[in-house]
Amino acid sequence: LADRFDRDWSAMASNVNENLRTWGYNSTGYGTPAPLGKLIPYAEGVHTADTSMYFGNKQFSYPDVFDPAWQEEVKQTLQRKIKPHKDNPNLMGIYWTDMPLWDLKYGRRSGKANWVEAMKALPEEAPGRQRYEEFPANRGDQATDEEFLRLIARTYYEVIGKETRRLAPDSIIFGERYGPNITPSFVIEEAAPWIDAVAVQPYGNDFNVADFDRIHRASGGKGIIICDHNISFPTEEHPKTMWTQLPTVEEVAQAHARYVNDALSRPYILGYH
Helix, strand or coil: CHHHHCCCHHHHHHHHHHHHHHCCCCCECCCCCHHHHCCCCEEEECCCCCCECCCCCCCCCCCCCCCHHHHHHHHHHHHHHHHHHCCCCCEEEEEEEECECCCHHHHHHCCCCCHHHHHHCCCCCCHHHHHHHHHHHHHHHHCCHHHHHHHHHHHHHHHHHHHHHHHCCCCEEEEEEECHHHCCHHHHHHHHHHCCCEEECCCCCCCCHHHHHHHHHHCCCCCEEECCCCEECCCCCCCCCCCEECCCHHHHHHHHHHHHHHHHCCCCEEEEC
C-alpha cells in the first residue's frame, strides 16, 4: 500500500479486488475499506456496546440498556455508521459488536463484572438499577440473574434491531459476532427476532458441530455465517501469531480444508470469512 499505491486505497482497490476474485473469494467482511466495497460484496460492522471480551478494563463496560439516553445514543451511532453505505448495492449486511461477553460465569472468571452485577452497582436513580430492584416483585421465584440477563438482552436487541432494520431495510442483519463459549443459548433466542442470520466467531482447528448445532437451534433455525476464523503458522519474522498455531503452512492448509469442508457440510452454514 505504501510502496506501490502511496497509501491510497482508491488506487489499490481494483488490484486487491482482482487478487481476491482470482484466489476464489466472492466477498469481504467487516472493516472493508470504502473503495474496495464499491467493487465487491461486503458486510459492515457497527460497534453497539463496549462489551467485547478482549477490551481492557478501562475500555470495557456494560451500557444501561434501560436508559433512554443510551438508547438514543446507540441509535445515533447506528445512523452515523450505516448512512454512508445505504446506497451501495454491494452492502450484504450489518454486524454489531464483536465478541460480546454475555455469559455470567465467564465474566467472573475473566476478572470482569457481568452485566447483571453492573446493573446492581448503578446509582439508585439509574433506570437499570431501578429495573433490577423491580424485577423480583414482578418475577417472584423466576427472578434469577439469568432471567434478568435475558431481559437485558431482550431490551438491547429490540432497540438496536428496530433501528438497524429501519436504516438498512434491504440488508441482512447478522447481529453480534458471537463467541460460542461466551454466549448462552437464551441470549441468541432473544436476538433471533431482530436478526436474519447468526454470526459466529469460533476458535480452534476443528469445526465444533455441537456448538454450531446449539446456536442454530437457539436462533430458531436461522443460517449461520462464520464471520471471523483462522488457523495460523509461525514464520521467521513472526514466530508468535494470533489464533491457534500449527508448525507449518502445509499443516495449516490441510486443517483449513478440513474445517471449511466440515462447516459447509452443515446445511445452515451460509459462508466463511
